[in-house]
Amino acid sequence: MKHIDINQAKRNIRATLGTLEEWYVLLGNCYACEHIGMLDRWELQRRLGRDTRIKALEVMLACTKCGNRQFNGFCIAKQKR
Numbered sequence: 001m002k003h004i005d006i007n008q009a010k011r012n013i014r015a016t017l018g019t020l021e022e023w024y025v026l027l028g029n030c031y032a033c034e035h036i037g038m039l040d041r042w043e044l045q046r047r048l049g050r051d052t053r054i055k056a057l058e059v060m061l062a063c064t065k066c067g068n069r070q071f072n073g074f075c076i077a078k079q080k081r
């Protein structure tokens with residue numbers, strides 16, 4: 001397990017909407033058609049709470065283009081200023 005920062009990995013697993021730095025945006029990525037859509041993380045946080053784990057939300061993603069709900073994932077990107 002050399003070269004792996006286990007503490008960093010643990011932090012990422014436990015990342016919640018509230019711990020995500022404010023200059024990051026959440027994107028949803030469709031496994032089926034590769035469509036990428038922007039999610040409103042502040043809206044999600046209002047609805048679900050800041051302690052909601054980002055990983056736990058992946059199963060809720062539905063593609064707005066093709067409707068696929070399987071194997072979709074989040075991308076986290078830095079917002080351009």
Ligand SMILES: [Zn+2]
Binds near residue numbers: 032035065066068
């Ligand atoms: Zn799709």
